[in-house]
Amino acid sequence: MKLLLNLFTSFARIGGLTFGGGYAMLPMLQRELVEDKHWVTEEELMDYYAIGQCTPGVIAINTATFVGYKMAGILGGIFATIGVVFPSWIIITIIAMFVQHFAEYAAVQHALAGITVCVFVLILDAVIKLGKKSLKDKCSILIFLLVFCISLFTNISSAYLIIFSGILGVIICTIKTKIAKNTLEKQKEDIR
Amino acid sequence: MIYLRLFWEYFKIGLFSIGGGLATLPFLQDLCKKTDWFTTKDLSNLIAISECTPGPLGVNMATYTGNITAGISGSIIATLGLVAPSIIIIIIIAHFLNSFKDSKIVQNVLYGLRPASSALIAVAMCSVATVALLHLNLFNETNNILSIFDVKGIILAILLFIGVKKIKAHPVVYIAIAAVCGIIFNF
Secondary structure, eight states: OHHHHHHHHHHHHHHHHOBSSGGGGHHHHIIIIIIISOOSOHHHHHHHHHHHHSSBEEHHHHHHHHHHHHHHHHHHHHHHHHHHHHHHHHHHHHHHHTOTTGGGOHHHHHHHHHHHHHHHHHHHHHHHHHHHHHOOSHHHHHHHHHHHHHHHHSOOOHHHHHHHHHHHHHHHHHHHHHHHHHHHHHHHHHHO | OHHHHHHHHHHHHHHHOEESGGGGHHHHHHHHHHOSSOOHHHHHHHHHHHHHSBSOHHHHHHHHHHHHHHHHHHHHHHHHHHHHHHHHHHHHHHHHHHHTTTSHHHHHHHHHHHHHHHHHHHHHHHHHHHHHHBOHHHHHHHOOGGGGBOHHHHHHHHHHHHHHHHHOOOHHHHHHHHHHHHHHTTO
16 A cells, blocks of 8 residues: 555656656656666666557556556556646646636746756756667667657657567567577587 | 546547657547537647646646536546556556566567667657757748857756756756746746
């Protein structure tokens, strides 16, 4: 029960601080789940993000369900997910009832412009951390550049890019093991 | 009856929108045409509100329409409808992922997914950067290459980055500082 409440409050905190969509959540997730609580590793977080992209639903919600399920089963998944949407629910309920023209206030817009700069810096920091973990060899750097360019310059959905990279991963690893086997056999022959 | 309808419509949106929060937008536009729950103006207002409040657009929209059609309980039902497909599908995937985590093929797929995931986040970062640090419309008007850069934004970004690297405080600290700077210096 304590763990469930812990999941709920952690994800409520993350949900309440995520301005600007699912990607902006990454720095919060890294801080809260990887560095503070040690619930998941950086690699696991990346896997969840990737899978969350090509399955139905918003990334923020998918990631919450993943981490919650890993920590405390089905109930954990439900608690973490409800936690992550809870702050938005409260805020929008208040806005719907009282302040219809919230977004039109000048102070809100200036604060938002400042926050956007900060979101950029936080994502930059997160990308640097992820890059160090995920770009370990030439092939992974190649996949990174390929997906980066395709996504930047075309309108192909990121869901397809994720599926394509998964297949690419299998092909590259198969070729790699084959090459390794061949060189091993060659070495054996050379010894003979 | 309205509760069931709300749950079902948002359940479908949760099931068919893949990716980030904005992926829900086309489905919400359809819903706007199909029902009289909200107008196109409501939708564009909500997009603006979603940008300056935390949380994905889909969740905000579900809460908002639930609220205006059937009060607080309506907003709860609509939001639950939106997240229900994710919870079900992700729990099934997470279950299989746990069982097959050590299998060779899953490992190889993940080998491909990790750099791709980083790349997509880097692309998202670029689009945030164009909003935060550049004045594209000012550049179109004046054609002066220097006017494209938002000097205030870039200075703030550099200071925040140094802060993030040196002090390592919780991200919310930097968000609060940035919001205050935005108001004081008229961003």
